[in-house]
Amino acid sequence: MTLPVSIRDVGVLLARIGVGIVFFAHGWQKLVTNGVDGTAAFFGQVGVPMPTASAWFATGVELLGGAALILGVAVPVVGALLTLQMIGAFAFVHAGNGLFVDQGGYELVLTLGAASLLLVAVGAGRFSLDHLLSDRRRSGAPDSAELAAAGRA
Template identity: 65%
Template sequence: MKLPSIAQDVVLLLARIGVGIVFVAHGWQKFDTNGLDATAQGFQGMGIPSPTISAYFATGVELIGGAALILGVLTPIAGVLLAINMAGAFLFVHMPNGVFASDGGWELVAALGLAALTIAAVGPGRFSLDRLIIRTPARESVRV
């Protein structure tokens, strides 16, 4: 069974917007609500290596990468950087706490990281700035 190309592009648009909003919200929380110094202190308390650099990296990648997903611009780069960021959160913070986010577990970071990586691999779809800027031909429909 094959979904129509337009349906795939709408789903990709909705996925990019939804995942992007979550990343922007978390990046904004680190930047504005907590502040970068407080985020770095929190990272230090969690044993994250180079906590100040890590705080700036995570905040920047979540804010800029999340916005890039929403707009569909530089999508492969944004998706990979966001996935790397979530891999760090998984390895350094959430993995020992089990699966469930309510217990500090890794389910949210895994879902977000894998969603970002999937979008990077599949592409942003027709409704994206990447498509307008690069002027790529319509991609083949994915067989389901």
């Protein structure tokens, strides 16, 4: 039986895609526009530990994490990594600049961090690869507990 689409289903989908697009764009910017070396140089100037490794981590988490959010893959894990990324961006770059982004403030990283944390809590939603894969697992082969109960484990 197929349940009707709810406002929650659509809301999670749109939020996940919107946040994913922003993260993907920022990861792309770090990789292509600024380059990882340029990102590492900036990280070094603002005191980020291990700037080259941190630049690669930030680039990968934002680029691959953004794509994963758009597709709805591993959303709780990706959301947690992106939340940590935004905590780092807040602490090392934006905290001392006030709230507003036009002054280098933290409003964007706060919003993206909060959205990422929310996705950790609610998951990918109905319209996601996570949901599709979990449905397939539930309707597929029996798990070990089912096999044990049947005496075949």
